[in-house]
Amino acid sequence: MARRRIGQDMLVFSSESAARQSTLDRLLELIDWVPVEHQLRDISCAAKGEPAWPPLALFKAMLIAVWHDLSNVRLAEALDDRGSFRRFCGFSAHEPTPERTAFVRLRAQLVACGLDQVLFDAVTSQLRAKAITVKTGTLVDATVIASASHADPEAGWAGHQRRKAIHSFKAHVGADADTALVEALCVTPGNVHDGRAGGGALPEAPGEVYADSAYRGHIFGAAIAARGGTPRIVQTGMWGRPGDDTLRKLRRWNYDIHRVRCRIEKIFGTWKRSYGLRRMRWRGLAKATLQVHLTAIAYNLRRSLTLLTNPAA
Structure with missing residues (x-):
């Protein structure tokens, strides 16, 4: 050519x-x-x-x-x-x-x-090799992104607690717990449950996997076990006898997870606040996946430059 x-x-x-x-x-x-x-x-x-x-x-x-x-x-x-x-x-x-x-x-x-995943891997593998810390764990979470149009048949309606439902896609992301580099992701319609799609956001050898209570259940747990990881999932309840310290143990368990897991919110904040990912630009699941992969590549490059310039960032 x-x-x-x-x-x-x-x-x-x-x-x-x-x-x-x-x-x-x-x-x-x-x-x-x-x-x-x-x-x-x-x-x-x-x-x-x-x-x-x-x-x-x-x-x-x-x-x-x-x-x-x-x-x-x-x-x-x-x-x-x-x-x-x-x-x-x-x-x-x-x-x-x-x-x-x-x-x-x-x-x-x-x-x-279908090159978006290939390009993401080609860039991320090089950036991972430059990482200045040893991998100890993975942060997993999902963020809802409004669709380009309500007429997009491949998106879905998603609501959360008392928030208004939006026609959207959902980006499921797995990021390194230390460097906050995105290592794996998948995109689904907005109405797909986090726990069912979370396995697509797990990298190989994820270490300890930190996630919120939406990821409780055997489907995500089996995906973690298949990759040799250890689940660290927020719990909503714990068995115990009246009068013992069960509630204190539950709060301590969840606090330790939230303290680490919250770092992934900064990734989503950067994507939406600075990179324009508040809404999809194009219609269709394939194009939405491409947009999220391009955003993740751009984020990983800037994040890596920040880490190499200031390792404490």
């Missing part, structure tokens, strides 16, 4: 980048992008009769869209205008950049080829 050659005049950026290195420049150096490019080798995002844009450049641009909560139109405009965006994607200072439809075609290709 014919592809455009980009970045032939990158020396134009040399004096600017030497004077001041942006966060995107540091993210570019954080991992080896060759394995990611290898996974994209069969992707073609060309309009008919035109050479294709390099898929790695488009994929990096989609990460920028997550970090800055940009639509396809705003992304195309920003990529044409901002030097740091051009450097990160591999474009030189004065060459043309992709139009918005190129990102639409890339998204369609990623969904058709």
